[in-house]
Amino acid sequence: MLDFNYMVSTKVLFGKNKIERLGEELKQYGKNILFVYGRGSIKKNGLYDSVTNIFSRNSIVYHELPGVQPNPRITSVRQGIKLCREQNIECIVAVGGGSVIDCAKTIAAGFYHEGDPWDLFLLGDSTIKKALPIGTILTFAGTGSEMNGNAVISNEETEQKLAIHNDVLRPRFSILDPTYTFTVPRNQTAAGTVDIFSHILEQYFSPTKDAFVQNRVAESLLKTCIYYGPIALTEPTNYEARAQLMWTSSLALNGLLSYGRITDWATHGIEHAVSAAYDVTHGAGLAILTPYWMQYVLSEETTEKFVEYAQNVWQVKGKNDLAVARKGIEKTREFFTDLGMPKTLRDVGVQENKLEDMAEKTVLYGDVGKFKKLGKNDVLTILKNAF
């Protein structure tokens, strides 16, 4: 096990009607709030009214930043920072999924940065020293953003999608009410499940051999996705399925799996290049790329890890290690396909002549992947195979 410092500071309020605690939680952060949300689904399902009523009852002044897109843009961030400065905002409340929360986090950090907020993504995480406090109300299980210090933002001008990570970005509190995800459409539910699954894999496929408890816990979370993902698709109002996926999404990316080992993240790197250029749903991009990444990095050297995966997660049995490993990859692809996810980049409208450019963007700041280091040609091969 590698050395680590553990700090999971987000307070999670999990369960039905936990929103009733919102006023109480906000008290310590101030009375002047930026209220960030997406493209209006919270107005349809009544959550907008619930939140603003709580603001009013607690004499909280709020300013709205609506319309945050999936694959949130740096332009929304700039807009949010401007609002925060003009209105002397003390705290940000993000109501939505990972995109809304990531946008809020970047506003929170950008507020204290003198230059353009895109600088933060280019200058490195240590540039971030301070951020406005954030509270979230989660409406989508997948990104894990509700309990970590990560944010991913797209820059439409440069066709880049980059991430920042810093503990100061962890939400102070997150309200996780699984009933808010009852209305998430089937394909989005599937994409969220794939996103959770991929977050776990990115940490499970690690070059750190000594990570027994981390591996077993990762397998537990993978099994939860396998069990409850399909149930949430066919029974969207099944509370237990929604609750298990929601809590698993938080556990999958709050540090629990990564502390004490090196993690990979190549597939996410490649997918970000794809969805920066095509606005593909992140989970769909991951569903396409993950099995191709697996096939590409499977080698004599890595077979053991793939066997561990196939046996412990998919109960694959057999004497030939390579065959067991391949079966595990096949099971993964089947799982994604059964969830209704696309199989190839072509399926989601990617054009072949863009692959080279995407490969280049993926490795713009250096090789990706730690389980297996990938240069531009490696990435291009994976993209071509996935096309």
Next chain:
Amino acid sequence: MLDFNYMVSTKVLFGKNKIERLGEELKQYGKNILFVYGRGSIKKNGLYDSVTNIFSRNSIVYHELPGVQPNPRITSVRQGIKLCREQNIECIVAVGGGSVIDCAKTIAAGFYHEGDPWDLFLLGDSTIKKALPIGTILTFAGTGSEMNGNAVISNEETEQKLAIHNDVLRPRFSILDPTYTFTVPRNQTAAGTVDIFSHILEQYFSPTKDAFVQNRVAESLLKTCIYYGPIALTEPTNYEARAQLMWTSSLALNGLLSYGRITDWATHGIEHAVSAAYDVTHGAGLAILTPYWMQYVLSEETTEKFVEYAQNVWQVKGKNDLAVARKGIEKTREFFTDLGMPKTLRDVGVQENKLEDMAEKTVLYGDVGKFKKLGKNDVLTILKNAF
């Protein structure tokens, strides 16, 4: 999944030489420290010198409370509170295992309680509103006290061993350096492993049926004990074994397994009555009682849970559910015995004529257990079977 509020606020500094961070961590809590430790092993292994040198280098004034016993006594707590008040202590540093940490926690809470600190154990957890900040340096993997808000204290006058629980008792930081456990003797290492294992079981055997991810994660931690416990016994300086057990001890009892479900804790309740009367090593008491508790609560109604346990943790196969369940219990007993743990209460010097009294003490404040509720006669039967 039941509703819950998640807050694991302890910062963990995990790895070799993390003690170098002690001065830095203490800065925010003050310069006047109560230094609590056990019966001198830290003087032999050099840890006492390391800690006091760091105190000196950081101009920290410290007052010592040495000699805290295993199964720590309320008398040590009283002594500590007196010292804190006389010396205007601002923060407590506990160096040792769970006993030392539990003693420190009770001092921290008792400092703000006007009456006798034993009141806290009788009046209920809500009596505790505030506590001095605590930092810990862990030298023993087992209790999980380094990352939670629990403390167990014995009262030698009343022959009682009772627990308090409150989030304000969570250490602010805990330094987990697995090398500090290299010198833990074989039988103590075994007892610690049983303690971790038992903490997991107390939460795994739950009446809450819907706890899929919690169950899978619990099984992960059980497997880690099964894999690394024996290695730590035969190779006491195996870093990975010590590290895996240490981190598992923290994860087993920091809330991760309990959030979202009801937990049992009957076996711990019974063991506390035993070790209050006989000063038996806690882990040894648990090793004796756990299989007897399992046998007693195994019924038509509970077979399913025992089958889940036997299959997922011990890979027991078979068509007869009851036989599979029994095999899982047998495997548990074998695991404890292979670790060198005693098998019966008689083995650890308990006298038969004390069993009735222990059963009475166990249920003094009501029935114990939530997976299966146990009254005095149930407890007495378990004790007699275990005798």
